[in-house]
Amino acid sequence: MRFNPKARLDTGRVRDRGRGGGGGFGRGGGSMGGARMPIPGGMRAGGGIGGVIVVVLFLVLTQCVGGGVPGLGGGSSSAYDTSRFAGSDRYENCRTGEDANDDVDCARVAVENSLHDFWSDELGDRFRPVEQLATFSGSTQTGCGGATSDVGPFYCPGDSSIYLDTTFFDAVLERQLGGPSGGFVEPYVLAHEYGHHIQNLLDTMSRVRTQQGPTSDAVRLELQADCYAGMWARAATSTEDADGNVLISELTRQDVEEAVAAAGAVGDDRIQEKTQGQVTEESWTHGSAEMRVRWFETGFDSGSLDACDTFAADRL
Template identity: 55%
Template sequence: MRFNPKADISGGRVTDVRGGGGARAGGMGNIPIGGITGGGIGTTIIVLIFFVIVQFGGGGASGGGGPVETTDRYEQCQTGADANESVDCARRAVAVSLENYWAQELPQQTGIQFRPTEIFTFSGATTTGCGAASADVGPFYCPTDERIYLDTTFFDDVLEGQLGGQGGDFVEPYVIGHEYGHHIQNLMGTMGKVRTQQGPTSDSVRLELQADCYAGMWTRGATGTTDSKGIKIFAAIDQGDIDEALDAAKTVGDDRIQQAGGGDVNKEQWTHGSSAERMRWFTTGYNATSIEDCDTFSASSL
């Protein structure tokens, strides 16, 4: 993955926040990741009330918290050259690309008006429209405030350290692309289709696999995205990047997480889909010719 050094990434909607402790969110801290709310990328935490939280990490956020303040973490991130040298700046470049891609594709393919989301990074704990969140939660999308929240230690500590993923510089773009996919689902009203929370063909699993599919769509289209001046953001995304995304998808399959936790594979507790399904739907999105190709809710087989 290489960014165009001349690209302007200063408009990337990424903010770093500090503070806002409060109630501890459950989930990732209860390794092995899993449990009845599932674990891994894009968990849908909607057991009794639907619009609570859609997340990568396993537990729900709850409770309140104190005020948050922003930091200057991303102020130096201005160009694609910066993105090639800094993970933080790469995150900002990815945000620009995702916004550019979906601002075109969503209204063009569905007639639905696009509005951007924003990525909030934090360490320790923060407050969200869905309640207080700690580092235990993992990356997630909150439909209440329409923001993506990301503790950046997740990739080294959990995805690689605890689940054994291979890592790589395209893993985080895949994760953010998945969470952005949840935002697109929110704009499309797809979240309102979710009624069943667990099981191999549950609505929760279909929602998560669709977000993987949307991440695949963006990955294929990312090299065509541009900044506000029409300069391409990415210089290249190669097969190695695709392989890293697929490995991450495999790593956070429900079956893989259950096995990593030392338990048996129990499909009735699935909320995300198997490793094979997550990889398959990312690939489906990557090869898609229409957003309709990602209609997991109509698919007879996942």
């Protein structure tokens, strides 16, 4: 990824909610805000496998205490390195493409801006921006109920927002790819979630009647989001700015395969429907990795919404 250093970034829709709390684990979140939940053994966040173990343990712990043990409901944990999270000012210094080239947080803003511009052009009058691209760690409240890290990245139609726990994401990427950069992984995930936003705008979600099985509507919805991600990637690799720069200078099939595999490892994503104030835990099928890559390529090769009509496809 290479951003035009002179491009202006718009941070208006990208928010960081900081850590845990917020009532995501039920009652007591407010009073526990900012408190630290000690983890026996005094573990610390670290790189490599240690970090992954800490994250897994954190998830186990939060799952265990999530049932309402008094006083442990805050969702805060000393296991995370908080230095990267400065609450709402996480994106404050993201002003130009140069910042995006230097900083993964600012790169997230730049990718959101690129998705915004691409889909605004593509949909015209039908376009509405996402309400928020919200990053958090631990837990957060959404228009689809409370969400925790283990849900993975997701789009909530109820508040037209994308939610991303970047700590969990980083840990999985580290395990998968041996480094936090991951190349195309995060842009792919963001583009896929943005694809669900487009489906929301186009009322495609109402076409989903069947949830189970490899040719179900739920799978078709997921593969279409991959196809939409491919449409954006086509533009991002070919559209030149005023200075002749393209956003993504090179994208190989291996990059795409890697991104699809990593997204699956992150826990995939789920479209969270509003059900009694709870995030639904039912599992969604996304189709095989091979199908996902193929539909991404369909969007990439065609650049066409019509070509991404997975609901009309005989063969997925």
